[in-house]
Amino acid sequence: MDHSADLLQQNTHFAFGKNWASYAELVTPAKITEAVAGLKRLVGDELTGQRWLDVGCGSGLHSLAALQLGAAEVVATDLDPDSVTTTRALLTQLAPTATWRASEHSVFDLAQAGFGQFGVVYSWGVLHHTGDLSGALRAAAGAVAPGGLLVVALYRKTPLCSLWKLEKRFYAHASPRTQRLLRAGYIALYKLALRLTGRNFKRHIEEYQTNRGMDFAHDVHDWMGGWPYESITPAQTAQAMSELGFTPVRSFLDTRGKLGLFGSGCDEYVYRKT
Ligand SMILES: C[S@@+](CC[C@H](N)C(=O)[O-])C[C@H]1O[C@@H](n2cnc3c(N)ncnc32)[C@H](O)[C@@H]1O
Structure with missing residues (x-):
């Protein structure tokens, strides 16, 4: 792997x-309900009739949730052809008559x-994986209509981010066997940390799907492999958004594990284009 290769x-x-294609096989009505609830928490009632x-x-789960919350039209895009194919299949199956398109962009x-x-x-959880977080934020902001909303989730900068960056660069291009071993090590340490803090791993996994309808095992693979990787502090985000002409509407900041031992956690932000 040429690490100087173009990260864009x-x-x-x-x-x-590929991870999303595998995850999509697990989508159930309960996960859809959680995805809808997670989205409503961010956008309230502002989706009705919107593009x-x-x-x-x-x-594609959150595009489906947007349609269920009353979006008039959904355009779903991704750089990865496997994500686009999965989104198309999910929406074809679960929203066949709604107005949507999925495309590789x-x-x-x-x-x-x-x-x-x-x-x-x-x-x-996207812009920090593009190879140019600030350029990506600017490009996404450019697609917002005046008065419209930009909803982003971005990895929080933590003291261990540089170590995770090395890990991800290695893991992303490692063999499936090596990836499995690394995941097993991560999950063993994760279990230990839960036990030491008086929590139960089985219950933790059962409750995990209330996190936007996600799945623990797929999220571990995504976290460990999520390359390219950048992270940003809430203050840096506020500065960037202000320069782009946006004002804050609400945010949900991930204050757990400030060291970033098991991940940096995503801060969620909703901004309005003024
Ligand atoms: C961690 S996943 C998040 C998926 C989804 N937004 C969610 O919340 O479940 C990151 C996604 O960003 C996509 N991605 C990476 N770089 C991109 C780019 N330059 N433009 C569009 N999508 C990109 C990846 O292919 C991947 O599907």
């Missing part, structure tokens, strides 16, 4: 789309794609 190109990235752009749609190509502007642009 999909062939240098972790195989996000919605999902930048880095992954499995990088966030950096949105301006040329001719999609126009959107009442809500949503990019959860």
